[in-house]
Amino acid sequence: MITCSAPGKVYLFGEHAVVYGESAICCAVELRTTVHVNKAEEVIIESVLGSTGLDFEIHPYVSHAIEKMRQFTDIEGVAIKVESELPVGSGLGSSAAVTIATIQALNYLYKCGLSLEDIAKTGHEIEKMVQGNASPTDTYVSTMGGVVMIPQRKKLQHLKCPIIIGNTNKFSSTKELVGSVAKLRSEFPSIIDPILANIGQMSILAEKYVNESDYRTIGRLMNVNHGLLDSIGVGSTELSALVYAARHSGAISAKITGAGGGGCMVALAEDDNAISIAKAIEEAGGEAIITKNTEEGVRLE
Ligand SMILES: Nc1ncnc2c1ncn2[C@@H]1O[C@H](COP(=O)(O)OP(=O)(O)O)[C@@H](O)[C@H]1O
Numbered sequence: 479m480i481t482c483s484a485p486g487k488v489y490l491f492g493e494h495a496v497v498y499g500e501s502a503i504c505c506a507v508e509l510r511t512t513v514h515v516n517k518a519e520e521v522i523i524e525s526v527l528g529s530t531g532l533d534f535e536i537h538p539y540v541s542h543a544i545e546k547m548r549q550f551t552d553i554e555g556v557a558i559k560v561e562s563e564l565p566v567g568s569g570l571g572s573s574a575a576v577t578i579a580t581i582q583a584l585n586y587l588y589k590c591g592l593s594l595e596d597i598a599k600t601g602h603e604i605e606k607m608v609q610g611n612a613s614p615t616d617t618y619v620s621t622m623g624g625v626v627m628i629p630q631r632k633k634l635q636h637l638k639c640p641i642i643i644g645n646t647n648k649f650s651s652t653k654e655l656v657g658s659v660a661k662l663r664s665e666f667p668s669i670i671d672p673i674l675a676n677i678g679q680m681s682i683l684a685e686k687y688v689n690e691s692d693y694r695t696i697g698r699l700m701n702v703n704h705g706l707l708d709s710i711g712v713g714s715t716e717l718s719a720l721v722y723a724a725r726h727s728g729a730i731s732a733k734i735t736g737a738g739g740g741g742c743m744v745a746l747a748e749d750d751n752a753i754s755i756a757k758a759i760e761e762a763g764g765e766a767i768i769t770k771n772t773e774e775g776v777r778l779e
């Protein structure tokens with residue numbers, strides 16, 4: 479049996495805009511998806527979503543990963559078991575983490591010899607296929623770990639401050655939200671395109687502050703990014719409640735992370751106020767997770 483794991487992520491800047499080629503800065507977090515694979519008589523996929531064979535409805539990412547790997551090797555049957563610390567459909571990149579961990583586990587099991595770059599690229603192709611339109615961000619950061627800038631594929635300075643995630647526990651489908659931004663953009667290109675370009679500029683400006691570990695300035699820009707995400711319709715009452723609870727309890731910054739709608743927000747904290755911010759998020763009706771940036775991308779367990 480081979481076991482691999484891959485991390486989830488939070489966006490400091492640039493979700494949605496990055497789908498249209500703008501820049502984003504994304505940070506891998508210490509919450510991982512673990513995939514066990516073993517040769518078997520038939521295809522069996524087991525996860526919190528159920529137990530299936532090759533199934534593009536219930537297990538689209540894992541099923542596409544098996545199909546893609548069939549281009550490199552002969553896979554007859556395989557038993558795949560997924561365990562995850564990442565809530566499903568919540569903006570933390572659970573789809574990328576399960577895809578990347580599955581590809582790497584199959585890569586080792588069948589000795590395909592894929593490099594990390596190949597794995598990130600194959601993962602991106604799968605996200606595009608399932609989501610309709612997808613940036614390479616989530617699959618790249620899940621493969622490489624650290625803090626990365628996309629589309630430059632550049633590694634930035636490790637983020638040392640505590641990261642607080644607030645989960646609304648309201649399911650959010652990335653496919654649907656990416657579709658709703660596409661619709662808004664096609665109706666009002668002269669309004670929406672400059673907003674997306676502005677978000678991209680924020681990432682370009684913020685690169686320097688990330689590399690200098692200037693969390694105050696990063697935070698001020700993240701708050702502006704939140705407002706722009708709200709303006710393109712990916713906010714919600716629940717997300718706003720958690721964002722403002724975090725800011726009022728002393729967070730350096732608080733914004734939506736990932737596709738939005740429901741799902742999660744992210745706050746940056748000082749070393750000594752992470753717990754009080756987490757408490758404020760819980761009091762506002764969210765579920766709080768205190769985590770950190772990890773340099774560990776996909777790995778063999
Ligand atoms: N633990 C898991 N086991 C199997 N599939 C998963 C798991 N976690 C995520 N997925 C897949 O990813 C989808 C959610 O991806 P998405 O809508 O992009 O949200 P996010 O990536 O923000 O969590 C799920 O519907 C499922 O297909």
Ligand SMILES: C[C@@](O)(CCOP(=O)(O)O)CC(=O)O
Nearest residue numbers: 493494569571612613736737
């Ligand atoms: C909205 C988007 O920028 C990020 C989606 O992240 P998540 O699937 O919600 O974790 C889409 C993408 O980059 O493919």
Ligand SMILES: [Mg+2]
Nearest residue numbers: 571573574652
């Ligand atoms: Mg996703």
